[in-house]
Amino acid sequence: xxxxxxxxxxxxxxxxxxxxxxxxxxxxxxxxxxxxxxxxxxxxxxxxxxxxxxxxxxxxxxxxxxxxxxxxxxxxxxxxxxxxxxxxxxxxxxxxxxxxxxxxxxxxxxxxxxxxxxxxxxxxxxxxxxxxxxxxxxxxxxxxxxxxxxxxxxxxxxxxxxxxxxxxxxxxxxxxxxxxxxxxxxxxxxxxxxxxxxxxxxxxxxxxxxxxxxxxxxxxxxxxxxxxxxxxxxxxxxxxxxxxxxxxxxxx
Amino acid sequence: xxxxxxxxxxxxxxxxxxxxxxxxxxxxxxxxxxxxxxxxxxxxxxxxxxxxxxxxxxxxxxxxxxxxxxxxxxxxxxxxxxxxxxxxxxxxxxxxxxxxxxxxxxxxxxxxxxxxxxxxxxxxxxxxxxxxxxxxxxxxxxxxxxxxxxxxxxxxxxxxxxxxxxxxxxxxxxxxxxxxxxxxxxxxxxxxxxxxxxxxxxxxxxxxxxxxxxxxxxxxxxxxxxxxxxxxxxxxxxxxxxxxxxxxxxxxxxxxxxxxxxxxxxxxxxxxxxxxxxxxxxxxxxxxxxx
Ligand code: SF4
Ligand code: SF4
Ligand code: SF4
Numbered sequence: 001x002x003x004x005x006x007x008x009x010x011x012x013x014x015x016x017x018x019x020x021x022x023x024x025x026x027x028x029x030x031x032x033x034x035x036x037x038x039x040x041x042x043x044x045x046x047x048x049x050x051x052x053x054x055x056x057x058x059x060x061x062x063x064x065x066x067x068x069x070x071x072x073x074x075x076x077x078x079x080x081x082x083x084x085x086x087x088x089x090x091x092x093x094x095x096x097x098x099x100x101x102x103x104x105x106x107x108x109x110x111x112x113x114x115x116x117x118x119x120x121x122x123x124x125x126x127x128x129x130x131x132x133x134x135x136x137x138x139x140x141x142x143x144x145x146x147x148x149x150x151x152x153x154x155x156x157x158x159x160x161x162x163x164x165x166x167x168x169x170x171x172x173x174x175x176x177x178x179x180x181x182x183x184x185x186x187x188x189x190x191x192x193x194x195x196x197x198x199x200x201x202x203x204x205x206x207x208x209x210x211x212x213x214x215x216x217x218x219x220x221x222x223x224x225x226x227x228x229x230x231x232x233x234x235x236x237x238x239x240x241x242x243x244x245x246x247x248x249x250x251x252x
Numbered sequence: 253x254x255x256x257x258x259x260x261x262x263x264x265x266x267x268x269x270x271x272x273x274x275x276x277x278x279x280x281x282x283x284x285x286x287x288x289x290x291x292x293x294x295x296x297x298x299x300x301x302x303x304x305x306x307x308x309x310x311x312x313x314x315x316x317x318x319x320x321x322x323x324x325x326x327x328x329x330x331x332x333x334x335x336x337x338x339x340x341x342x343x344x345x346x347x348x349x350x351x352x353x354x355x356x357x358x359x360x361x362x363x364x365x366x367x368x369x370x371x372x373x374x375x376x377x378x379x380x381x382x383x384x385x386x387x388x389x390x391x392x393x394x395x396x397x398x399x400x401x402x403x404x405x406x407x408x409x410x411x412x413x414x415x416x417x418x419x420x421x422x423x424x425x426x427x428x429x430x431x432x433x434x435x436x437x438x439x440x441x442x443x444x445x446x447x448x449x450x451x452x453x454x455x456x457x458x459x460x461x462x463x464x465x466x467x468x469x470x471x472x473x474x475x476x477x478x479x480x481x482x483x484x485x486x487x488x489x490x491x492x493x494x495x496x497x498x499x500x501x502x503x504x505x506x507x508x509x510x511x512x513x514x515x516x517x518x519x520x521x522x523x524x525x526x527x528x529x530x531x532x533x534x535x536x537x538x539x540x541x542x543x
Contacts, residue, residue, distance in 0.1 A: 002322045018449075028460070053463040060460035062537055064443075068452035075457060076449060080537065089382065095319035095329035114318055117311015120328055122470065123253075126383045126441070128534035131466040137311025194448045197533070199440045200382055208448055 002094045004087065005103040011178035012105045012144055013084050013205035014164065015187055019212045021171035023063055023077030027163035031059040031081070031142070034162035039147045040112045044135035056133045058082070058142040059163055066211075076211050079172070081163070082129035082142035083196065083204030084108050090121035090130060090141075099139070106178070106205060107146055112138045126200045149174070177205050253384065254470050255527035258309040263374060264523050266302025266335075267396060268516070269295050270367040271404020273342050277364030280410050284353045292346040294407065296339070303335060327380055331373035338366035371400040384530045385439035391428035398424050399519055406515055409508070411499050418499075418515070422492030425522055429484055436531045436541060446536045456539025471532035472540045480529060483521055491518020 035058055036043040045055035059081035067073040084101075088108050091099045098114035099121050101107070110121075115138040122130040122139060130141045145161035148154060158165060164172045175184030184207075187193070193207035234242050272295040275281075283291060307313040320336075322329040342363040348354045375396035378387040402417035443454050495511040495518075535541040 002325045025460075054461075054465050056466065057461075062456065062460050063458035064447055064449060065455045065457040066449050066452045067455065073452075076447075078447060080460075092325040093328065093377075093380070095322050095326040095332065096315070097318070097322050114315065115312065116315045116319060118309070118319070118328060119311075119470065120326075120377070122466070123381055123532070124383060126446075126533050128467045128471070128537055132311065132470075134466070196448055197441055197445050199445060200533070210448065210450070213451070 002091050002097050002099055004091055004101055007086065008103055008106045009178050010105045010176050011084075011086070011205045012107055012149070012175070013177045013184075013207070014081070014144075014161070015173040015175070015177075015184045015193060015207045015209060016079055017171040017173070017191075017209040018076050018078060019171075019191075019209060020169045021061070021077040021079060021167075022169045023061055023075075024168060025061050026166045026168055027079055027172060028057060028059050028061055030162040030166035032057055034145060034148070035140075035143065039143050040110075040140070041133055041136035041138055043140060044133055046134055054134075056131045056140050058129075058131075058140060071216065072214075074211065074214055079163075080127060080129070080196075081206075082108060082125075082144075083127060083202070083206035084142075084144060086203035086205060087201060089124040089126075089200075089202060093120045093124045095120070107144045108141070109143055109146065110139050110141055112136070115139050126197050126202065127204075144174075177207065253527045253530040253532060254473050255524050256309055258305045260520065260523045260527065262302040262306035262309070263396075264302070264516070264519050265298045265305065267371055267374070267400040268403045268407065268519075269298025269300070269302060270335075270338065270370050271400035271402070272407045273299065273338065273367040273404070274364045274401065275404050275408035275410055275413075277342060277345065277360040277362075277367060279355065279357065279360055280413075281408060282349075282355060284349050284355070286350075288346065288349040291408070292342075292350065295342075299335070299339065327373055327376040331370060331377060334366060334370040334373045338363060338370050341366055368397065368400065371396055378526075383533050385435040385441070385533070386432045386530045388439075389428070389432070389435065391424060391431070395421065395424045395428055399522075403515055403519065406495060406499075406512055411503070415496060415499055418492050418496055422488055422496075425492070426484075426488060429525075432529070436533075439533070441533045441536065443536045443539070446533065456537070459538055467534055468538065468540075472535045472538060473528050474540065475525070475528045480525065483525055487518045487521035487525065489518070490514045491522055494518075 032043055043056040047053050062078040064076045064078055065073045066076060084106055088101055091101050091108060096114045096116055098111045100109060117132060117137040119132055130139055133140050149159050151159060160174045164174045173184050173187060176182045177184055179185060188207045191209040193209050195204050276291055276295060307316055319329055319332045323333050345356055345359045345363050348356050372393055375393040379392035382388050398417060398421035402414060402421045405414035405417055447454060495515045498507045498511040501507055531541050
């Protein structure tokens with residue numbers, strides 16, 4: 001049913017820390033790995049080893065450069081997957097009811113056997129969080145690893161999204177953003193977490209934590225004084241060695 | 253947006269077809285027998301042909317029936333209902349004219365409303381999308397409706413109505429092109445709001461993937477400014493100015509035929525631009541839109 005459910009108290013989602021993400025793309029790989037062999041159609045690749053590779057991913061990492069008026073530019077790695085919006089436009093546009101938002105936890109999913117592959121939901125998502133699989137011709141999107149987080153067959157520490165479990169920097173956090181007492185909600189409050197494109201009115205559940213300002217040190221090169229050359233006119237043994245080495249092929 | 257030929261053909265042809273059905277439903281013209289058959293055949297070829305073209309665009313056309321289920325929220329679903337309702341009602345009305353020589357006026361009126369309603373639902377599929385500021389505007393349904401009514405009147409031989417409607421459609425089209433160019437800028441969505449990053453100018457440094465992907469193929473189509481200006485002039489000339497001039501000349505079947513073909517060509521160009529020039533905000537993440 002593509003009518004949005006009444007607002008659920010539980011809002012499962014991710015908090016992504018732009019300060020700690022190192023841009024390693026491990027979450028991209030683990031997301032693809034888990035989701036290509038579990039819930040729904042596999043995430044296909046086209047021409048994977050050829051000249052023009054492309055494929056379906058549910059999570060991608062952009063990199064941006066922020067150049068302040070003064071000082072050095074700062075590089076920010078920016079992972080992006082479905083934000084499981086409260087007012088999800090992708091859900092209401094779907095003609096078949098394939099796209100839906102779960103009442104119990106707010107996860108936005110696609111029922112692939114109902115999807116006609118019209119693509120309208122991807123048009124309606126401002127974040128580029130939905131990709132049509134070229135091989136299966138159905139819409140794919142982040143499932144919040146719904147098949148992990150409730151999965152009793154997994155050890156408890158694995159009952160989090162694959163991307164969260166994998167991230168070596170701890171830049172992705174999973175939890176209930178509907179509960180103000182949860183760790184993730186506390187983190188958002190503490191660090192000033194924000195919404196992407198708030199003006200689009202989608203009310204994303206996922207939040208982003210801003211990069212912290214970088215330390216500024218006037219004299220960064222503390223070793224430089226110790227590394228200054230002692231002499232540029234070597235004498236004695238060092239002088240002979242220098243000449244001998246310079247005489248070797250490629251020495252000059 | 254990627255200008256998919258199937259969708260361009262669908263919206264153009266079915267817009268014309270439903271426009272013609274609208275005028276037929278109003279009884280303008282109100283022929284019976286063989287003449288009515290020819291008129292209805294043309295209208296159905298255009299409308300149904302367009303609908304068939306649009307199903308080629310689907311990944312799973314075999315599940316198309318499911319698209320009728322979500323009319324409460326989805327404009328695409330409403331379009332499915334409106335088009336089928338219009339085609340069924342107008343088929344009954346047409347059968348009365350062709351085979352019985354009787355005109356069920358009320359049925360025709362209902363069919364006319366459903367026909368133009370179908371065009372409205374099509375236009376709302378685009379106009380509802382806040383992600384494409386150029387489309388998210390009243391001019392989108394206005395242009396679709398004017399084009400369908402004007403083109404339909406042209407096909408129906410209702411010169412009296414075709415002239416002002418085509419002129420209006422041309423003006424609406426030109427207006428939406430000119431104001432549309434600024435809509436992404438005034439939408440408030442920028443790379444800064446997309447990333448929430450502050451403290452300086454932001455530049456897309458590195459894309460997430462070296463190759464292309466669905467998002468880039470579908471949403472990030474860029475038309476050169478000069479190219480676009482030329483196409484707009486071509487579209488206005490073929491779609492509106494030339495047909496109006498031809499209609500003003502003393503009536504002649506050949507000239508009228510040329511007017512129809514020229515109008516169709518102009519609208520196809522306009523529809524190509526409608527998609528090709530539409531900037532989806534996701535392009536911002538890829539640094540592909542300068543605002
Ligand atoms: S991020 Fe996009 S796909 Fe996910 S819920 Fe929001 S609008 Fe829908
Ligand atoms: S592509 Fe599938 S999920 Fe998306 S709107 Fe169309 S039918 Fe619904
Ligand atoms: S929650 Fe799961 S599906 Fe979503 S981005 Fe992370 S790994 Fe991928």
